[in-house]
Amino acid sequence: MRPFEYARAGSTAEAVRQFAPGTMYLGGGTNLVDLMRLGVAEPERLVDVSRLPLDAVEEQGDRVRVGATVRNTDLAAHPLIRARYPMLARAVLTGASGQVRNVATVAGNLLQRTRCTYFQDVTRPCNKRRPGSGCPAIAGDHGNLAVLGTSDACVATHPSDMAVALAALDAQVHVTGPGGDRIIPMPGLHRLPGEEPERDTVLAPGDLITAVELPPPPPGASLYRKVRERASFAFALVSIAAALDVGRDGTVTSCRIALGGVAHAPWRAERAERALIGGPATGEAFLQAAEAELEQARPLPRNAYKVPLARNLIVATLEELAP
């Protein structure tokens, strides 16, 4: 770890003022400290934002505002989240371990970085870590990397579970920064790699997430399901956040599907959603919708299994949600 300065911010305004090139914000640190120890992140200055008074989960009319420093554990255990956004609570509970969830913040969870083995090893090339150095994953180990929205420069996945649920819930990310305040809708915070895989998100330098706002939950039942070969404490091979509502006539009136573990960003399955809405809630329709979505997949030899896995998950989850 390179030497760095450490400062604690007393307010969001102060945090943003303290930002300069080479600065990183420190939340719970569960990923940033990990990356600093590996030499992947080398900030000159840390501004600790973990104690900012942004740790409340508040009901605001029919919406819920979740502060950026709310710990994952507290988010999942909050009565409002458990009752109204079970998909989100479930997603958070499947992530990491009890210890990590106690410390990891909502904003930090969104901004965690890929666990691609090459990205985490500074002795090997990686376009995300060292732009232009190459992507050995494409010919090498990509068994748990992306099949959707990849580029020739990068096939990394975003590892968050929570972000997948937030993408399905149309959450809004509140940001403040040197350029003022703004709201970024989910999905939309995270980018696809394209030619600039070093940029995970659309945030500008110095931007600080202050809250995540949850609109009213989609109608109908919802689920989050995560697939992994170890029964717990593992990143997803593929995960799904889904909500489905079916009218009395048996047609789909509302549908949200987001996938994790398949792309550089939480993947909102918009093609599948469009294919389903207004149509019958049948296994056949679910399969067609899943296949419509996964037509865009560009699997590699060792992650090709993710295509049938995502397809099976979409179909099985929707069948479970259908009345």
Place this chain on the structure above:
Amino acid sequence: MNRIEGRVKVTGLATYAAEYPAENVAYAYAVQAQIAKGRVKRVDAAAALELPGVLAVLSCEAAPRLPEDADPELALFQRREVAYRGQIVAAVVADTYEIARDAAAHVRVDYDADDHDVRLSGDHPGLYQPEVVNPNFPSDTDKGDVEAGLAAAATTVDVTYETPVLHNNPMEPHAALALWDTEGRLLVYDTAQGTSGSRDTIAKTLGLPPEQVRVVSRHVGGGFGSKGTTRPQAILAALASRMVGRPVKIALTRQQMFDVTGYRTPTIQRLRLGVDGDGRLTALEHLAYEQSSTLVEFAEQTATPTRVMYASPALRTGHRLVRLDVATPSWMRAPGECPGMYALESAMDELACAAGLDPVELRIRNEPETEPFSGVPFSSRNLVGCLREGAHRFGWRHRDPRPGVTREGEWLVGTGVAASTYPARRSPCQAVATMRDGDVLVQVAAADIGTGARTALTRIAANALGIAPERVHVELGDSDLPRAPVAGGSAGTASWGTAVVRACEELRRDGKEGRADTTDEVKADAELARHAFGAQFAEVRVSAVTGEVRVSRLLGVFAAGHIVDEKLARSQFLGGMTMGLGMALMEETLTDEEFGGFLHRDLAQYHVPACADAQHVEAVWLEEEDGELNPMGSKGIGEIGIVGTAAAIGNAVHHATGHRFRELPITPAKILTARF
């Protein structure tokens, strides 16, 4: 009786290698090769040495000379050649860990890289037959006519299995603290599975007489073989300490452990079996392909359990090795037996399916009278008893033999069985028992790596003396104690226990002190086949949606002589089986063909079973009387638990899905690719 050191372990007071207090200690951090083959051209340590707090940089350009005949994996900084990616090529010593680690990133090493070859294959042109396989078995054995046996068989199978690189991953990283005194004597607190041998190796590597070196390892945070031989951290700490004139501590990072503390070789294993119409083997052939480094020949004894298991008129086993630009493979829990029995017991299941026989019955029908290859009688053998007891407890008779027919919702359910075996050995050992204030002090340089050696030896001594265990105090984990073999080969308790019993017997005669050296006793052991046996039964659930496999029941039944301590034994069996579950379903280190070295070098990528994976594991045993082993009548139990587990689980996955997976681990990726 609970574990004797239990209280210090649950209160956080047990002292592991890196945890001994030392005045003015400095910290070392290793720099690793970034090429897989070639030479170090130049080491530029200037930037590192400029950092405040940096004391020294060791490398092939700045290190004490060591004797020529040192183990090349331990002779640090003596040569410019790089044999594998991750090999230690330099190290920084500094006032603090933070400074040492940062400075290591500032050491610039330039290389002349050569093309490397890191891929094991069954048709690699470099394959050869080693003279012997570990520890000293013939590489190849041949009895009867395998081709004729196969030709005459009613049913045959010819199948190939693959197992990946596996890493021991004890929870305690390899660590050492080295201190030199003013007379030039060296004290190393090390993570060693045996201090006597480690003392000898460190002394030899450094060119010191053994009596000038002391190794202390009072508590060791697991080893599973990876601490059975001396590892570079002990040498590095000693060299660095001598260089800076201060005590030096080093703890390898988890990532570094993957590169320099050994691993289980990957294997490719071809099995050919035939049975006649009565389900009796007509031929059995087991050929194993595996790797070693260019530095050292390490030939794992993968096919040797096949010489022990089943009666067959024709029996052939063999090993082929290729030397690659990789780190040297090493000991990992049940080396040989573990991967070998995975393949044999999977093939037996395939044979049972092909012949329409129950897999428990097939094994019973091929029970041998004497050890199949050698013809030597068994001291005791209760495989059939274990199979029957296990089948009864597991409810095997209710099993529908047809694969792929039992389904609960999306979950396909299947059961499988496999046999276990592991040799029951002992080695020469010394011990001293002394009266001390009315109690008995027992001293032996044994190691407690989590096996419960202190507790087991306390019981053994108390039994031998006819006194309460509370009156016995066992001292171990120090090379200044009477010489003892490593905690390895499941021979620890048998070897140390024999010496402790003899010392206690001598103490009873003498009244004050008893000394024992079991060299002659062990040498006089009659020629018999001594092995523990067991049977493992698994029930798995495989998701037809996701390909996830969950083990809903795992039962092991073992026959391992007299069980010295029931609580410790159960933990050992369960622990081995849990590691076997990991081998079956998740454990795998990838080799980086492009750059050399390993990928997935941490515990988030190399998955070992978590608590949620091992909820339904059960171990029981049959009492077995065997007077041909040692004074305790015990067989080793540290390794047999992992033998057969992966086959039982793999066989259950076949029964659940109807598909045979012949490459471990059996992951959702493989299941989805094959089946859905």
Place this chain on the structure above:
Amino acid sequence: MTITLQVNGVPRTVDVDPRMSLLDLLRERLGLIGAKKGCDHGQCGACTVLIDGRRANACLALAVAVDGREITTVEGLATDGELHPLQSAFMEHDAFQCGYCTPGQLCSAAGMLGEPGPSAVTEDLLDDPDLTPEEISERMSGNLCRCGAYVGIVAAIGEVAR
């Protein structure tokens, strides 16, 4: 930088390198070797301590970032020589072998027993479920044990949870 923490009830003021983790502070500076370094990346749980009563990986916390916090390590679980019930139960159930993961398991269990709400395996998210073996296994999965003492760990915690 100078920081002050309460460690097992004792105030400690130390000057630390900002790069130092809470784990290295405990082990290398304060002589508290109970918290173990197994992976240094939050992937094994051997370093688990309680920070303000909540279980956390000491390896992922910068010492400077926990300035002012209350830290409880395994050394602080027993009171006046009286073992914490979890410590006694671990011994009774042989819930460890090598002992290296044990301090982390114990601190994790102590923290886990006070954590409200459902887990990933709870059927009904509105429930505060009983700590069945399945619940304990899921909640303790952040603490790896390579010796495979999980059966004993779950039994020991289950006994204390009742």
